[in-house]
Amino acid sequence: MAARASLIALLAMAIGFGDWVTGIELPFTILYLVPVALGVRLVGRRFGLAMAILATCWLSASLVHDGASTSSMAWNVSGATVIFLCAVWTTDRLSHYVEQERVMRRLAIDQLRHAERLNVLGTLSAGVAHELGTPLNVIAGCAELVSEESADDRVRRRMRTILDQVSKVSVIIRRLLDFGRRDGHPRARLDLAQVTLAAADMLESTARKRGSRIEVDVGEPVWLEGNAAELEQVMSNLILNAIQAMQHGKVSIRVGTTTRADQPLACVEVADEGCGVPAQNLPHIFDPFFTTKGVGEGTGLGLSVSYGIVRDHAGTIEVASELGHGSRFSVLLPLAS
Amino acid sequence: MTTSSLRLLIADDSSEMRSLVREAIGHAFSDVVEARDGRDLMWLLLRSELTHGGDQLIVTDLCMPYYDGLDVLEAWRELYPDHPTILITAFPSADVRERAAKLKVTMLPKPFSTTSLRRAIREATDGRAG
Numbered sequence: 001m002a003a004r005a006s007l008i009a010l011l012a013m014a015i016g017f018g019d020w021v022t023g024i025e026l027p028f029t030i031l032y033l034v035p036v037a038l039g040v041r042l043v044g045r046r047f048g049l050a051m052a053i054l055a056t057c058w059l060s061a062s063l064v065h066d067g068a069s070t071s072s073m074a075w076n077v078s079g080a081t082v083i084f085l086c087a088v089w090t091t092d093r094l095s096h097y098v099e100q101e102r103v104m105r106r107l108a109i110d111q112l113r114h115a116e117r118l119n120v121l122g123t124l125s126a127g128v129a130h131e132l133g134t135p136l137n138v139i140a141g142c143a144e145l146v147s148e149e150s151a152d153d154r155v156r157r158r159m160r161t162i163l164d165q166v167s168k169v170s171v172i173i174r175r176l177l178d179f180g181r182r183d184g185h186p187r188a189r190l191d192l193a194q195v196t197l198a199a200a201d202m203l204e205s206t207a208r209k210r211g212s213r214i215e216v217d218v219g220e221p222v223w224l225e226g227n228a229a230e231l232e233q234v235m236s237n238l239i240l241n242a243i244q245a246m247q248h249g250k251v252s253i254r255v256g257t258t259t260r261a262d263q264p265l266a267c268v269e270v271a272d273e274g275c276g277v278p279a280q281n282l283p284h285i286f287d288p289f290f291t292t293k294g295v296g297e298g299t300g301l302g303l304s305v306s307y308g309i310v311r312d313h314a315g316t317i318e319v320a321s322e323l324g325h326g327s328r329f330s331v332l333l334p335l336a337s
Numbered sequence: 338m339t340t341s342s343l344r345l346l347i348a349d350d351s352s353e354m355r356s357l358v359r360e361a362i363g364h365a366f367s368d369v370v371e372a373r374d375g376r377d378l379m380w381l382l383l384r385s386e387l388t389h390g391g392d393q394l395i396v397t398d399l400c401m402p403y404y405d406g407l408d409v410l411e412a413w414r415e416l417y418p419d420h421p422t423i424l425i426t427a428f429p430s431a432d433v434r435e436r437a438a439k440l441k442v443t444m445l446p447k448p449f450s451t452t453s454l455r456r457a458i459r460e461a462t463d464g465r466a467g
Contacts, residue, residue: 129427130400130427133427133447133448134349134351134353134354134427134447135351135353136448137354137357137447137448137449138351138353138354138357140448140450141357141361141449141450141451142357144361144450144451144452145357145360145361145451148451166448170448173427173448177427186431
């Protein structure tokens with residue numbers, strides 16, 4: 001940064017010296033714009049302003065050296081000052097716009113990469129789940145047949161254990177298929193506010209048991225095309241995660257609309273006052289089997305399934321988290337046309 | 338209706354799955370035949386038209402080599418629109434559900450228990466009787 005500033009200042013000095021030697025030449029006024037614009041773009045607005053002041057000083061010195069009249073000096077210096085300040089302002093605005101675009105592009109690329117990775121994981125999960133389905137079915141079927149044919153209680157009990165375990169694996173497979181599938185269940189016009197309220201009501205007692213409470217802020221109905229059972233599952237997963245992220249606190253839910261890239265969208269925000277998600281874990285929270293919960297508290301499939309359902313509804317889930325202060329999950333979905 | 342007069346046609350690319358279905362429900366049918374892929378199923382159905390007049394219950398998996406279960410059933414339904422049919426699938430997409438409903442096929446989600454298989458057969462054969 002210092003090297004850049006020195007080079008730009010040297011350029012301004014060289015132009016100023018040329019101006020002083022050659023007298024009043026119009027091209028030099030334009031040449032001064034180069035260090036001014038470069039100063040703003042490469043170093044900063046303040047440095048650009050310093051270059052504008054330096055250029056004005058050099059211009060005044062050249063005019064004095066050339067014996068210009070007072071009125072000519074006043075006219076030239078004030079005119080040049082306005083031009084230099086305009087150059088500072090314009091370059092600063094353009095730089096700001098370019099930076100903004102650059103950040104947006106980087107974010108979009110990151111999101112695309114993340115979505116692509118989850119897509120690959122989804123396909124893999126669905127494939128594995130699909131392939132496991134048949135052998136698992138055969139195991140359960142054979143255990144059932146043995147159980148039916150056997151009069152020995154001990155054999156029947158053991159077969160029951162096999163069936164119970166197969167049933168647990170089947171639930172995991174069902175959820176992996178839910179995460180990996182490419183199309184959803186039948187859809188209808190629904191009010192997202194009612195869906196969210198139903199999920200919040202269902203988990204009210206769970207929150208109370210952990211010394212927490214749920215607050216739902218619902219305004220006007222938010223209409224969209226979707227599957228009510230699936231979206232209720234998404235809301236339940238997010239609310240349950242929020243409850244489990246803290247011991248005593250408040251789960252704040254807001255249902256409404258928002259905009260992204262000038263597009264109006266339905267939005268449900270679920271915020272907790274819990275421990276937050278460490279920055280290094282954020283890119284993995286939607287990965288299947290990723291969990292920070294204790295053994296037996298979760299399979300690590302809840303958020304993956306939620307992501308799969310929201311993606312199938314052409315929506316996204318945004319996450320903002322601050323360690324020690326809590327997390328905010330925002331589900332964004334297209335509004336009904 | 339009773340199933341004892343029907344032939345049972347099981348189509349699945351997993352031999353273990355075919356054996357399971359045969360052992361679970363085969364005894365209730367007059368005859369049991371197995372197909373290991375979609376082409377085999379189509380061939381057995383065409384042959385059965387000559388020998389049985391298509392009087393049979395079809396239990397088929399959705400995903401099989403060559404032709405999937407629904408493709409074969411769609412072709413077969415044009416000849417015998419009322420035959421009791423059970424489609425086994427672990428991955429019923431919206432498209433599959435729609436096609437199965439159009440063909441009036443009984444869906445049996447995988448993994449299934451022998452109890453739910455027997456229930457599906459009752460449902461499929463009772464529907465035929467009605």
